[in-house]
Amino acid sequence: MDCGFESELDQKLITCPRCGGILEINVVLPRDFSFSKLRGRGVWRYSDAIAGEYRKIVTINEGGTPLIRSRQGNVYFKFEGANPTGSFKDRGMTVAISSAVNKGYKIVIAASTGNTAASAAAYSARAGLRIYLVLPKEKVAIGKLAQSILYGATILEVDGSFDVGMKAVMKLYREMGTVYPLNSFNPWRLEGQKTLAYEIAEEIGSPDVVLVPVGNAGNIYAIWKGFKELLESGVISKMPRMIGVQAEGASPIARAVINNLDEPTFTDNPETVATAIRIGRPVNWKKAIKAIKESKGTALYVSDNEILGAQRELARMEGIGAEPASAASYAGYKRALQAGLVDKDEIAVNVLTGHALKDPDSMIKSGARRIVVNPDYLGDIILGDLNADS
Ligand SMILES: *Cc1c(COP(=O)(O)O)cnc(C)c1O
Numbered sequence: 001m002d003c004g005f006e007s008e009l010d011q012k013l014i015t016c017p018r019c020g021g022i023l024e025i026n027v028v029l030p031r032d033f034s035f036s037k038l039r040g041r042g043v044w045r046y047s048d049a050i051a052g053e054y055r056k057i058v059t060i061n062e063g064g065t066p067l068i069r070s071r072q073g074n075v076y077f078k079f080e081g082a083n084p085t086g087s088f089k090d091r092g093m094t095v096a097i098s099s100a101v102n103k104g105y106k107i108v109i110a111a112s113t114g115n116t117a118a119s120a121a122a123y124s125a126r127a128g129l130r131i132y133l134v135l136p137k138e139k140v141a142i143g144k145l146a147q148s149i150l151y152g153a154t155i156l157e158v159d160g161s162f163d164v165g166m167k168a169v170m171k172l173y174r175e176m177g178t179v180y181p182l183n184s185f186n187p188w189r190l191e192g193q194k195t196l197a198y199e200i201a202e203e204i205g206s207p208d209v210v211l212v213p214v215g216n217a218g219n220i221y222a223i224w225k226g227f228k229e230l231l232e233s234g235v236i237s238k239m240p241r242m243i244g245v246q247a248e249g250a251s252p253i254a255r256a257v258i259n260n261l262d263e264p265t266f267t268d269n270p271e272t273v274a275t276a277i278r279i280g281r282p283v284n285w286k287k288a289i290k291a292i293k294e295s296k297g298t299a300l301y302v303s304d305n306e307i308l309g310a311q312r313e314l315a316r317m318e319g320i321g322a323e324p325a326s327a328a329s330y331a332g333y334k335r336a337l338q339a340g341l342v343d344k345d346e347i348a349v350n351v352l353t354g355h356a357l358k359d360p361d362s363m364i365k366s367g368a369r370r371i372v373v374n375p376d377y378l379g380d381i382i383l384g385d386l387n388a389d390s
């Protein structure tokens with residue numbers, strides 16, 4: 001995407017051999033592609049659309065997540081928390097790890113805010129690969145850290161944000177080509193993540209808008225890419241507008257889109273309760289801006305209070321438990337309605353990227369009535385409430 005280099009499909013290519021920049025994989029669907037002919041469920045149901053060759057597939061039955069209709073009507077929630085390790089990262093990891101195995105790699109590495117770590121650790125374990133995770137010290141939600149430990153990864157903690165770890169992984173990959181990088185600058189991961197769009201299209205056709213929380217910015221591009229492939233092959237007839245949602249304290253892409261800048265102004269001190277999108281230098285910013293512009297979408301940012309409010313509302317109005325970063329898409333939807341960017345009659349899909357259990361601390365901060373009681377007098381509490389109601 002930086003220097004214009006092009007090549008035939010080469011599964012060993014991860015970054016541009018000429019300039020080191022990021023690569024796009026262009027896929028044209030088979031002429032007879034049709035949802036009605038597909039078999040199986042989840043990511044590999046769409047294997048005809050996934051670039052690359054896979055003699056062996058490393059899978060834990062990822063994808064096939066529920067698309068939940070809101071009690072309000074036109075709004076849907078694509079609940080990626082239902083994936084094997086609790087986030088959409090599993091969709092990309094099954095493809096990237098399968099790719100690594102087929103190309104003979106034995107060691108993999110990833111920088112992560114937590115969910116990539118948990119997912120990479122699980123799929124590496126299943127594939128029998130050695131894995132190193134580079135995590136920002138004391139900035140990873142406890143559920144994600146605990147998963148990475150359980151799956152047996154070696155954890156390398158760095159002082160500084162995710163971006164510091166990401167830079168170190170890119171440098172290592174340049175110097176040591178035998179270690180396979182699992183971050184989203186690896187375009188093979190995005191081949192898996194795009195199946196989220198295929199699932200939505202197969203279930204409800206093309207929505208009007210799709211809202212996605214944006215951190216390193218691979219996922220919004222991957223989802224757009226999925227819809228674009230379906231559009232170009234005539235399976236769907238219109239493109240949804242892609243709306244990227246960032247946290248106010250980590251919003252370089254949203255600010256670039258809002259202010260119509262050619263390039264984002266990065267930050268070295270991103271801050272937000274939504275740790276999964278606490279990223280100041282998104283490596284895939286060019287891809288995200290392409291997805292947003294070509295789909296005639298937009299981007300916006302929301303405050304931490306709006307994110308936590310949306311998280312509570314999802315839980316208490318819809319019964320859906322999403323981690324804070326995931327709730328950002330719903331907070332963004334509410335903002336977009338107010339700002340007139342989305343009409344209430346439009347079909348909107350909010351991508352809920354990860355499970356609430358990932359970040360127990362954020363759930364506990366939600367606040368509930370907790371009353372110490374004498375077990376003999378439970379009824380008195382309820383009767384007291386009923387009296388207060390009437
Ligand atoms: C990784 C992640 C994101 C951000 O996705 P990007 O592709 O980095 O933009 C958002 N939410 C959750 C829960 C994540 O794990």
Ligand SMILES: [Zn+2]
Nearest residue numbers: 003005016019
């Ligand atoms: Zn290049």
